[in-house]
Amino acid sequence: MKSLKGKLAAVTGAGSGIGRAVAIDLARRGCRVAASDIQADAVAETVRLIKSAKGDAKAYSFDVADREAFYQHAAAVKKDFKAPANLVINNAGVGLAASVLEMKWEDFEWLMGINFWGVCYGTQAFLPQLIESRDGHVVNVSSMYGMISGPLTSAYNAAKFGVRGYTEALRIEMKAARLPVEVSCVHPGGIRTNIAKTSRLATASGNADRAKFEKWFARMTLTTPEKAAQIIISGILGNRPRILVGPDAHVIDVVQRTVGIRYQWLAQTLLNPLMAGMKP
Numbered sequence: 001m002k003s004l005k006g007k008l009a010a011v012t013g014a015g016s017g018i019g020r021a022v023a024i025d026l027a028r029r030g031c032r033v034a035a036s037d038i039q040a041d042a043v044a045e046t047v048r049l050i051k052s053a054k055g056d057a058k059a060y061s062f063d064v065a066d067r068e069a070f071y072q073h074a075a076a077v078k079k080d081f082k083a084p085a086n087l088v089i090n091n092a093g094v095g096l097a098a099s100v101l102e103m104k105w106e107d108f109e110w111l112m113g114i115n116f117w118g119v120c121y122g123t124q125a126f127l128p129q130l131i132e133s134r135d136g137h138v139v140n141v142s143s144m145y146g147m148i149s150g151p152l153t154s155a156y157n158a159a160k161f162g163v164r165g166y167t168e169a170l171r172i173e174m175k176a177a178r179l180p181v182e183v184s185c186v187h188p189g190g191i192r193t194n195i196a197k198t199s200r201l202a203t204a205s206g207n208a209d210r211a212k213f214e215k216w217f218a219r220m221t222l223t224t225p226e227k228a229a230q231i232i233i234s235g236i237l238g239n240r241p242r243i244l245v246g247p248d249a250h251v252i253d254v255v256q257r258t259v260g261i262r263y264q265w266l267a268q269t270l271l272n273p274l275m276a277g278m279k280p
């Protein structure tokens with residue numbers, strides 16, 4: 001995709017953080033945007049911001065973990081904009097801090113429904129439209145936690161490693177079949193968004209310290225959502241298979257490739273003290 005002008009993009013999780021910034025930036029570059037989020041008010045505000053800058057966007061509200069709702073959404077977008085989508089940005093996501101030992105199935109399934117299945121549903125619901133557009137691109141948001149694991153992030157790691165594997169396989173398939181769809185997997189480092197506020201915390205003590213967790217997250221986040229959006233869109237235009245967002249994601253990429261499995265020692269020594277009071 002060499003230009004975004006006149007293209008149609010579906011962006012999930014567009015009510016906050018990275019999704020909102022990507023939706024606004026895409027619209028600024030002339031893309032028509034189908035912005036969606038489970039929070040209707042939040043996505044309505046994103047669309048208001050786009051329209052006030054003379055962009056073209058429409059707000060949708062549904063749960064990405066609901067497969068049927070995602071397929072209905074894809075059909076509604078095509079109908080409303082009278083065209084097949086060119087881009088799907090599967091960005092909606094949530095966090096969970098819990099040890100494997102004590103994690104509740106309910107929390108694990110909640111996270112996988114959104115962060116893993118939501119990405120697969122979005123990909124497969126929109127794929128026929130992207131092919132039909134003759135100039136399509138799937139953008140799936142993983143994380144630096146799709147490259148390394150950490151303490152208390154097993155569910156998040158499972159989903160984000162899963163997104164990476166699924167997305168890389170899709171890219172290979174699209175190339176092998178010579179279909180007109182590019183595929184990128186996004187690995188953000190820490191981005192200053194609301195994700196820590198909406199994350200579920202479930203620790204051994206049963207009374208995880210949310211204030212401490214949010215403070216730790218604030219210290220770990222080096223990049224603004226606007227900068228993240230810029231990097232993601234450059235990655236789309238550059239057709240990059242792997243889009244690393246932020247200096248920390250670049251460091252993690254190098255560490256993981258150079259020290260191999262020994263990164264686990266670093267994660268144990270560096271990440272645990274930062275999460276003081278939240279140890280399993």
Ligand SMILES: NC(=O)c1ccc[n+]([C@@H]2O[C@H](COP(=O)([O-])OP(=O)(O)OC[C@H]3O[C@@H](n4cnc5c(N)ncnc54)[C@H](O)[C@@H]3O)[C@@H](O)[C@H]2O)c1
Pocket residue numbers: 012013014015016017018019036037038039042062063064065091092093094114115141142143144187188189190191192193194195196198221
């Ligand atoms: N912020 C970071 O440091 C960071 C790092 C790596 C990866 N990511 C990933 O980036 C993506 C965006 O996260 P963010 O940091 O912008 O968070 P955010 O909380 O600011 O935004 C996430 C949005 O997703 C929406 N959402 C949540 N559950 C949903 C559901 N079931 N259906 C539809 N929408 C839903 C929320 O309402 C919210 O508007 C996520 O996939 C996250 O895992 C974030």
